Amino acid sequence: MQVMVLRNEVIINVKDDMVMEKYQKHGINPLLISMASGQDIASVSPRPTVAMLPGKYPKLVYKHIKELNSEFAENIFRLTCGKCGKNGDYDLGTLAIPVITGEGTRATDKFQAVGYFRCKHCNAAGDWNLSPTIQTMLAGKLAAAVIKQTIETEASSDIVLGQVLIDNDFTPRWGSDAEDYFLEKLGKNPENAYLWNRLGNIYYKGKRPELAVTAYEQALARDAGQVESMFSLGRILADCGYLETAAEYLRQAVAFAHQYNLLTAHDLRELIVSALTILLAIYNKTDHEIDMLPTPNELAIAQFANSEIAATVQLDFEINPGRCETLYPLAEVYMGARRDELPPAERKTPIPRRKVAWPLPGKVNKQKPPKKNKNKKR
Ligand SMILES: [Zn+2]
Numbered sequence: 572m573q574v575m576v577l578r579n580e581v582i583i584n585v586k587d588d589m590v591m592e593k594y595q596k597h598g599i600n601p602l603l604i605s606m607a608s609g610q611d612i613a614s615v616s617p618r619p620t621v622a623m624l625p626g627k628y629p630k631l632v633y634k635h636i637k638e639l640n641s642e643f644a645e646n647i648f649r650l651t652c653g654k655c656g657k658n659g660d661y662d663l664g665t666l667a668i669p670v671i672t673g674e675g676t677r678a679t680d681k682f683q684a685v686g687y688f689r690c691k692h693c694n695a696a697g698d699w700n701l702s703p704t705i706q707t708m709l710a711g712k713l714a715a716a717v718i719k720q721t722i723e724t725e726a727s728s729d730i731v732l733g734q735v736l737i738d739n740d741f742t743p744r745w746g747s748d749a750e751d752y753f754l755e756k757l758g759k760n761p762e763n764a765y766l767w768n769r770l771g772n773i774y775y776k777g778k779r780p781e782l783a784v785t786a787y788e789q790a791l792a793r794d795a796g797q798v799e800s801m802f803s804l805g806r807i808l809a810d811c812g813y814l815e816t817a818a819e820y821l822r823q824a825v826a827f828a829h830q831y832n833l834l835t836a837h838d839l840r841e842l843i844v845s846a847l848t849i850l851l852a853i854y855n856k857t858d859h860e861i862d863m864l865p866t867p868n869e870l871a872i873a874q875f876a877n878s879e880i881a882a883t884v885q886l887d888f889e890i891n892p893g894r895c896e897t898l899y900p901l902a903e904v905y906m907g908a909r910r911d912e913l914p915p916a917e918r919k920t921p922i923p924r925r926k927v928a929w930p931l932p933g934k935v936n937k938q939k940p941p942k943k944n945k946n947k948k949r
Pocket of ligand 1: 652653654655656657690691692693694695
């Protein structure tokens with residue numbers, strides 16, 4: 572009997588290995604596993620699999636990688652690895668080329684690939700050679716994109732004119748260069764949740780959502796108020812169909828937004844509107860079973876002021892699912908004090924229906940004095 576059990580285990584392991592082999596299609600940086608899990612790099616497999624990624628969601632999200640990536644461009648080209656010399660077909664994702672390429676420089680020397688991929692044979696990244704045939708093909712494709720974009724105002728999505736710039740300073744040639752940039756920064760500052768969030772964005776745009784969620788989960792483990800990571804996790808999980816969990820993250824993003832300072836007021840409002848748009852869709856899709864708006868309890872956890880919680884409960888907005896601008900006044904309520912940073916012309920004053928609920932009369936009176944204070948300072 573025991574032998575039988577052992578045999579079964581062996582069979583199961585073989586099956587797992589087969590699944591893992593399939594996972595290795597895209598390649599994962601051992602350094603990411605080491606930094607996210609705290610394991611010494613020497614003890615991490617040189618060719619990690621999705622199963623080795625720490626966190627709740629990488630494996631779940633990996634199952635949906637095709638649907639998740641359908642919004643991104645596909646540019647498959649044969650490249651030769653500079654490390655091992657072997658060829659492979661890789662999806663370079665969105666390609667960016669500078670608007671003006673200098674005389675004598677070929678566009679193929681200047682392009683940037685946003686896709687994240689590593690060598691299928693040796694798991695190296697960033698050292699790629701393009702054969703002359705591929706260079707010609709690519710040059711043709713890029714030239715076509717340039718002509719298309721100068722004629723049409725609508726940008727073609729698989730090739731964009733412009734430059735990918737990180738921190739106004741660094742121009743990554745490949746998605747893996749952008750990863751290196753953030754992993755190096757995280758090496759010096761591993762607890763920085765914002766850096767983890769930005770690394771997640773690099774993976775997401777690089778068509779690697781399973782790596783993106785790994786990074787977003789790391790961000791949230793370090794800062795429970797990392798609103799951008801909450802939103803991104805929620806959006807990805809919603810796209811995978813995990814509506815309940817997605818809605819929890821999205822409601823959290825809305826509830827915590829008022830204390831998030833790493834986005835401008837304008838961008839923060841955009842994020843809240845996007846979160847509310849997805850939440851509204853989930854709410855309708857589930858016949859109102861999943862809450863759209865943060866519950867008073869969720870708001871309290873996010874230290875949303877009591878008076879403002881009361882205000883949100885009493886609000887009765889007219890929301891038109893087809894017009895996202897109807898969500899702006901609601902989004903501004905959830906911005907809390909950061910709402911005041913919006914330029915007056917941009918601000919959509921909340922329209923209270925029935926009883927006046929917002930702004931609270933008490934608040935309005937309290938807001939009047941600052942004018943006098945300003946004069947006093949001078
Ligand atoms: Zn290689």
